[in-house]
Amino acid sequence: MSTLEVSPAEPLSGNSRHSITNDFSIQVATANGSGSQTANTVLMRSIFQMGIPVSGKNMFPSNISGLPTWFTIRASKKGYIGRRKEIDILVAMNPETAREDVMKLGSGAAVVYDEPLKLNELRGDLHFYPVPFDKLVAAVCPEAKLRKLVKNMLYDGVLAKLLSIEMDEVRQALVKQFGQKKAKAAELNWNAAQAGYEFAEKNLLKTDPYRVERMNATAGKIIIDGNSACALGAMFAGVTVVAWYPITPSSTLVESLAVYLKRFRMDPETGKATYAVVQAEDELASIGMALGAGWAGARSMTATSGPGISLMSEFIGLGYYAEAPAVIYNVERVGPATGLPTRTQQGDLLTTAILSHGDTQHPMYFPCSPEECFTMSSEAFDLAERFQTPVFVMTDLDLGMNNWMADPFPYPEKPIDRGKVLTAEDIERLGGFARYRDVDGDGVGYRTLPGTRHPSAAYFTRGSGHNDKAQYSEREDDYINNLDRLSHKFDVMRSHVAAPEIHLREKAEIGFIAIGTSDYAVRESCDQLETEHGIPASYFRVRAYPFNDQLKDFIRRHSRVYVVDQNRDAQLLSLMRLELDAELIAKLRSVRYYGGLPLDARTVTDEVVKQEGK
Amino acid sequence: MSAAPTPKVNRLGLEVLNYKGSKTTLCAGCGHNSISERIVECFYEMGVDPMMVAKFSGIGCSSKSPAYFLGLSHGFNGVHGRMPAIATGALLANRNLIGLGVTGDGDTASIGIGQFMHLVRRNMPMIYVIEDNGVYGLTKGQFSATADMGSTAKSGAANALPPFDCCALALRWGATLVARSFSGDKKQLQTVLKTAIAHKGLAVIDVISPCVTFNDHAGSTKSYSYIKDHEEPLHELDFVPFFEDISVEIGEGEIRDVRMHDGSSLRIRKIDREYDPTDRGKAMSALEQAERDGEVLTGVLYVNTSQPTFIEQLEMMDEPLATLPESKVRPSRAALEDAMEELR
Numbered sequence: 023m024s025t026l027e028v029s030p031a032e033p034l035s036g037n038s039r040h041s042i043t044n045d046f047s048i049q050v051a052t053a054n055g056s057g058s059q060t061a062n063t064v065l066m067r068s069i070f071q072m073g074i075p076v077s078g079k080n081m082f083p084s085n086i087s088g089l090p091t092w093f094t095i096r097a098s099k100k101g102y103i104g105r106r107k108e109i110d111i112l113v114a115m116n117p118e119t120a121r122e123d124v125m126k127l128g129s130g131a132a133v134v135y136d137e138p139l140k141l142n143e144l145r146g147d148l149h150f151y152p153v154p155f156d157k158l159v160a161a162v163c164p165e166a167k168l169r170k171l172v173k174n175m176l177y178d179g180v181l182a183k184l185l186s187i188e189m190d191e192v193r194q195a196l197v198k199q200f201g202q203k204k205a206k207a208a209e210l211n212w213n214a215a216q217a218g219y220e221f222a223e224k225n226l227l228k229t230d231p232y233r234v235e236r237m238n239a240t241a242g243k244i245i246i247d248g249n250s251a252c253a254l255g256a257m258f259a260g261v262t263v264v265a266w267y268p269i270t271p272s273s274t275l276v277e278s279l280a281v282y283l284k285r286f287r288m289d290p291e292t293g294k295a296t297y298a299v300v301q302a303e304d305e306l307a308s309i310g311m312a313l314g315a316g317w318a319g320a321r322s323m324t325a326t327s328g329p330g331i332s333l334m335s336e337f338i339g340l341g342y343y344a345e346a347p348a349v350i351y352n353v354e355r356v357g358p359a360t361g362l363p364t365r366t367q368q369g370d371l372l373t374t375a376i377l378s379h380g381d382t383q384h385p386m387y388f389p390c391s392p393e394e395c396f397t398m399s400s401e402a403f404d405l406a407e408r409f410q411t412p413v414f415v416m417t418d419l420d421l422g423m424n425n426w427m428a429d430p431f432p433y434p435e436k437p438i439d440r441g442k443v444l445t446a447e448d449i450e451r452l453g454g455f456a457r458y459r460d461v462d463g464d465g466v467g468y469r470t471l472p473g474t475r476h477p478s479a480a481y482f483t484r485g486s487g488h489n490d491k492a493q494y495s496e497r498e499d500d501y502i503n504n505l506d507r508l509s510h511k512f513d514v515m516r517s518h519v520a521a522p523e524i525h526l527r528e529k530a531e532i533g534f535i536a537i538g539t540s541d542y543a544v545r546e547s548c549d550q551l552e553t554e555h556g557i558p559a560s561y562f563r564v565r566a567y568p569f570n571d572q573l574k575d576f577i578r579r580h581s582r583v584y585v586v587d588q589n590r591d592a593q594l595l596s597l598m599r600l601e602l603d604a605e606l607i608a609k610l611r612s613v614r615y616y617g618g619l620p621l622d623a624r625t626v627t628d629e630v631v632k633q634e635g636k
Numbered sequence: 637m638s639a640a641p642t643p644k645v646n647r648l649g650l651e652v653l654n655y656k657g658s659k660t661t662l663c664a665g666c667g668h669n670s671i672s673e674r675i676v677e678c679f680y681e682m683g684v685d686p687m688m689v690a691k692f693s694g695i696g697c698s699s700k701s702p703a704y705f706l707g708l709s710h711g712f713n714g715v716h717g718r719m720p721a722i723a724t725g726a727l728l729a730n731r732n733l734i735g736l737g738v739t740g741d742g743d744t745a746s747i748g749i750g751q752f753m754h755l756v757r758r759n760m761p762m763i764y765v766i767e768d769n770g771v772y773g774l775t776k777g778q779f780s781a782t783a784d785m786g787s788t789a790k791s792g793a794a795n796a797l798p799p800f801d802c803c804a805l806a807l808r809w810g811a812t813l814v815a816r817s818f819s820g821d822k823k824q825l826q827t828v829l830k831t832a833i834a835h836k837g838l839a840v841i842d843v844i845s846p847c848v849t850f851n852d853h854a855g856s857t858k859s860y861s862y863i864k865d866h867e868e869p870l871h872e873l874d875f876v877p878f879f880e881d882i883s884v885e886i887g888e889g890e891i892r893d894v895r896m897h898d899g900s901s902l903r904i905r906k907i908d909r910e911y912d913p914t915d916r917g918k919a920m921s922a923l924e925q926a927e928r929d930g931e932v933l934t935g936v937l938y939v940n941t942s943q944p945t946f947i948e949q950l951e952m953m954d955e956p957l958a959t960l961p962e963s964k965v966r967p968s969r970a971a972l973e974d975a976m977e978e979l980r
């Protein structure tokens with residue numbers, strides 16, 4: 023789509039004849055470790071504060087310092103906050119990637135760049151804005167050591183001028199970012215932003231069409247990353263034991279949780295913690311601790327990503343077979359192996375669904391937004407205890423680590439469900455119990471917790487064969503009964519896990535099925551297909567596994583159903599294949615993207631149009 | 637007409653029967669069976685509430701044994717080498733539980749060495765019994781990582797690698813009670829187990845426990861006869877529980893009392909060497925010396941009654957986290973509103 027040809031009919035100098043308001047994307051290209059995070063967050067926040075729907079996505083390398091990083095901000099008056107493939111405004115701060123970044127732009131884009139890079143010589147079809155960053159920063163920041171850190175704020179000022187972002191909002195965003203305690207740092211950054219603004223005012227003639235205009239679409243909303251949302255969700259779900267091992271992109275989930283817990287979960291009467299957080303020695307230990315804690319009655323969890331999931335596999339099978347609850351947050355990144363640790367994918371679906379050897383099946387939740395990260399956390403903890411099994415919350419790097427505009431979270435109204443736990447009094451009344459007997463027909467037995475003071479309370483938990491009284495058994499009938507009960511239990515979960523979100527469009531012949539962060543691209547693609555190609559498409563967002571029965575109805579209703587996968591092997595589609603009839607499978611088609619960036623609508627639309635033969 | 641004899645009971649009014657488990661399925665004569673018997677006796681005699689005990693194990697013949705003692709206690713037989721994680725999680729969930737882990741030398745010193753070391757490093761409050769036979773019993777006799785260099789397998793093949801000494805590892809990296817004993821030494825093992833019950837931190841007990849089926853032949857350094865010949869008790873031990881009168885008969889010889897956390901006393905009588913079990917450095921050198929001399933030192937190698945445990949460090953509530961009511965674990969509406977407000 024990028025082209026070097028300049029159309030002579032469209033000279034780029036002088037004021038542009040039309041303007042594009044609240045609908046553009048900015049890409050800031052810097053080097054990792056150059057302190058651009060503040061400037062990018064402030065820029066995103068300023069637009070958000072002006073009431074315009076906005077999203078920010080960080081594309082960063084897996085190292086600490088020096089490699090290229092891109093941050094894209096998308097403003098969309100229509101509320102599309104998925105990634106946009108096309109870049110309208112480039113801020114080129116990284117000499118290493120500047121040329122390639124410029125060459126990739128579509129005709130008519132704007133480029134703010136570091137003057138010495140002379141990027142304007144590369145193309146004639148772009149709007150170039152040279153800024154002498156080093157000179158400007160030297161003037162506002164006498165301390166040479168700090169210059170690197172505040173230099174980036176200059177482009178915030180320049181962009182504020184070029185795009186008409188109100189400087190008051192920039193200032194307020196800065197204060198928010200630094201808090202009252204770091205007033206000096208905020209001041210230094212503010213000076214830089216102002217210098218950028220003034221420079222642009224005096225020296226740059228605006229020729230591009232992009233601008234911001236105040237709206238009222240973000241009132242009351244919050245900005246939060248999915249990991250923090252999961253952390254809040256777990257805390258309000260009443261988590262008591264957290265065991266983890268650091269891995270990108272899940273680390274910040276537990277780090278943020280630890281901060282929240284310290285603040286909100288110290289018992290007011292005793293000043294003591296109502297929780298335990300343990301940084302384990304590895305993922306074998308973190309899942310073992312979570313299961314041990316769940317077995318002993320805690321609401322327990324761990325968080326990890328691909329390599330950790332692989333390591334946990336043996337223990338997950340134990341959790342499934344011995345029936346111990348725990349919640350596992352899997353913040354997916356790009357595999358296999360170490361893969362691309364800082365890029366996003368939905369590549370662990372198949373692995374997770376049947377993690378561990380032997381016949382195993384595990385429920386998964388697929389939140390698509392911070393709100394769902396929060397609400398589904400409570401659901402996951404309840405499900406884990408109700409069904410006495412490991413439960414996965416599947417997010418990805420895009421959701422987990424990027425900042426999202428979100429509705430404030432609803433307070434959980436449903437009381438915490440601790441599942442079927444017998445007390446000493448219950449046992450006295452019942453005269454005993456059989457741990458793995460299906461008394462209620464839902465496949466779930468009653469359990470007791472260690473420390474229950476009744477002589478008939480104890481049972482022996484094991485990963486080896488057992489009968490319904492939890493006694494060691496290698497008998498064929500005991501084994502089969504047990505496995506069949508577990509399978510029935512999984513079936514019963516279908517109606518307990520989160521129901522799908524279904525959008526039916528009139529006269530739609532085709533439909534989409536997607537999970538998690540694919541949502542943004544798919545919803546935007548539905549609009550693109552309708553307005554650009556006259557193809558109405560329905561949409562079924564799967565919110566949990568095992569699949570709900572409505573899935574079949576949806577597929578039946580449409581002639582062709584596009585299953586969107588952010589992985590190479592069409593894993594979501596493959597999961598459906600495992601349980602659907604041939605007649606329904608025949609209707610499924612696959613749209614896949616697995617390059618590691620957040621999925622964008624254009625990729626989806628183009629692929630569907632191609633497959634539809636239009 | 638004579639009245640039926642009243643059964644003997646402990647201070648909780650429980651009979652020894654209440655401390656037994658199901659019938660063992662291990663080989664007759666296996667050292668692990670003797671250890672199970674000692675556990676039954678000690679928990680009974682100490683008057684430990686079996687309903688407050690949680691048993692943990694990995695995989696192996698040794699790890700099966702928790703089914704054969706303390707039938708009134710919950711048990712968790714986990715995965716190979718990863719018992720420490722399960723135990724840690726469970727004990728964090730309910731700090732009132734008395735944790736008793738039983739493992740093998742394969743379970744601990746090979747596949748589980750990482751988790752073992754980290755359990756040690758955390759001084760996780762529990763009793764950790766290694767039933768050490770120098771082989772993998774359950775998989776039929778392969779050498780384990782505690783097999784001595786030169787010790788031979790049944791086939792005659794000699795072990796070429798040096799052993800891990802689990803006591804040395806535990807001692808060096810943070811366990812607060814470290815002992816070695818022998819499944820065939822009933823009295824010493826009892827005393828060591830009782831001391832472990834009275835101890836508040838991590839008690840690592842390496843019990844040489846011969847495998848009669850795969851490692852009890854001539855040429856093995858973990859056979860009954862080899863240990864009988866090479867065992868070198870550090871001292872003679874007595875244990876006086878807190879609920880008994882401490883001033884009972886003191887015989888000849890030099891006596892030293894170590895006061896345990898619960899008020900019990902470990903009474904140490906010198907045999908023929910000076911040994912101070914509260915000095916970690918000396919304990920380390922004693923182990924090294926014994927290795928050079930080809931001796932198997934047994935007894936309480938080290939005890940530290942003051943080091944805080946992992947649970948103490950976490951500053952958790954006194955009540956078990958597992959059963960805290962919703963009012964303690966779900967913050968208020970106002971808390972959520974606070975959190976939301978600062979994200980606006």
Ligand SMILES: Cc1ncc(C[n+]2csc(CCOP(=O)(O)OP(=O)(O)O)c2C)c(N)n1
Pocket residue numbers: 695696697698699716739740741742743744767769771772773774775780
């Ligand atoms: C992950 C895994 N690998 C291998 C095994 C097979 N296995 C079962 S028991 C055992 C060794 C047990 O040796 P030890 O802990 O010394 O116990 P013992 O039988 O000697 O008492 C092995 C290797 C297993 N159960 N799990």
Ligand code: SF4
Pocket residue numbers: 662663665666667668697698769773774846847848849850
């Ligand atoms: S094989 Fe060895 S360790 Fe296993 S039960 Fe028999 S004697 Fe004991």
Ligand SMILES: [Mg+2]
Pocket residue numbers: 696740741742767768769770771772773780
């Ligand atoms: Mg062994």
